[in-house]
Amino acid sequence: MSKLMRKFLLAVIAPLLIMGVLSFGLTAFLVNRFAEDERYSQLAREANIIEEALTENRPVPREIQGFITTNGVTERIGGRGRQVVDLPILEDLQQEDVIEVQGNRLLTYQVTNGETVITTIREAPLASSALDGVYVAIGIAFLVTLLLAAGLAYYMGRQFIRPIIDLRAVAKQIGDGQKDVVLPDRPNDEVGELISAVDEMQEQLVQKEVLQKSFIAGITHDLRTPLAIIRNETEALAAGVIPVEELPEVTDSIIEETDRLGLLIDETLVYSKLAGGMMPLDRTEVQLDRLVQETVERLQSTFQKDGLRLTVVTEPVQRFLDRRMFERVLVNFLMNAHVAAPSGSEVRVRLVSNELTVDDAGSGVVEADRATIWDLYVKQAGGSGHGLGLAISRLILDSHGLTYGVRDSELGGACFYVRFKE
Structure with missing residues (x-):
């Protein structure tokens, strides 16, 4: 028993x-x-x-x-x-x-x-x-009732507990790394809900494993590509096969690939620290409209160079948050819009008292992908990043206790938003 x-x-x-x-x-x-x-x-x-x-x-x-x-x-x-x-x-x-x-x-x-x-x-x-005789009759009736209740309780208990015992065996199989496990039948009660939750957990574990493998493969590729370029061009420099007039172009390429490696390593370290709770937030009272204006001005030339109009509309808003971390989120939203927006279109930043939005006129994000794009190393269609930006943004926004997401934009593409508590 x-x-x-x-x-x-x-x-x-x-x-x-x-x-x-x-x-x-x-x-x-x-x-x-x-x-x-x-x-x-x-x-x-x-x-x-x-x-x-x-x-x-x-x-x-x-x-x-x-x-x-x-x-x-x-x-x-x-x-x-x-x-x-x-x-x-x-x-x-x-x-x-x-x-x-x-x-x-x-x-x-x-x-x-x-x-x-x-x-x-x-x-x-x-x-x-x-x-x-009366007392004996009462005692016998009580004893018989108790035995019947014990038998019925045992029978009913087996019906209630069997799915839980089966579920324990299934959980052990999942813990041992088995993927194709058969879950017990789901009764229409809280035990059935528990079995459904375990089933959902199993699916999430499989998805996490796929994402982990994708992350390892992606990060390996993103590390190997610039390293291969740096190695080839360095070997060419050492062999003296590059003409003098091409040296500035080669050295610029090496610097660019080195910067790319540095950015990838920096993003990986930031994600690791945020996920492990080793990067505490430095919250202060931030004039959010000023932060948005300064960030947009700094990136204006990058958008203009690719034929994009970066516009901003703000209201005076002051919030208690980590300025540097929140700026990182805003830059990530803007650079994602920069990649998604077609040449000649508008990218619009709007800040009101309870919400910050970044709209673009790109292809948008389909409904089925709006929850998973925040996961580690999940890239948007056509994206050129490492798939870490939105994962880092999610951790930053979660640590601030803010609501965020993506929806359809009035410009025809995606609208990334952050909502503030009143």
């Missing part, structure tokens, strides 16, 4: 056991109390019969048990007739009372007729064998 099944049975049976014991005790108490009331009524009737027999000077019925005390002399009546007894315990009894005789609990009832005291006595119901 599994630990979960034992806990389930304990959770079901323990309350039933407590409830049964309490019910049995309460029932026994009520039955005994009712029986006592009936017994006192019987004793009162018997005392009246004795009193009437003494008044009419006729014998007391032999089946009635009692005592008659006159002038300090007590006689026992019933059964063998009258017998004088010494029972000081009968003195100072109330009308309805309880006494202990040789370990037996007895109920008494007294009436006074002149100088004569009549006492009737009977065994208490709780100690009476007449109620033993």
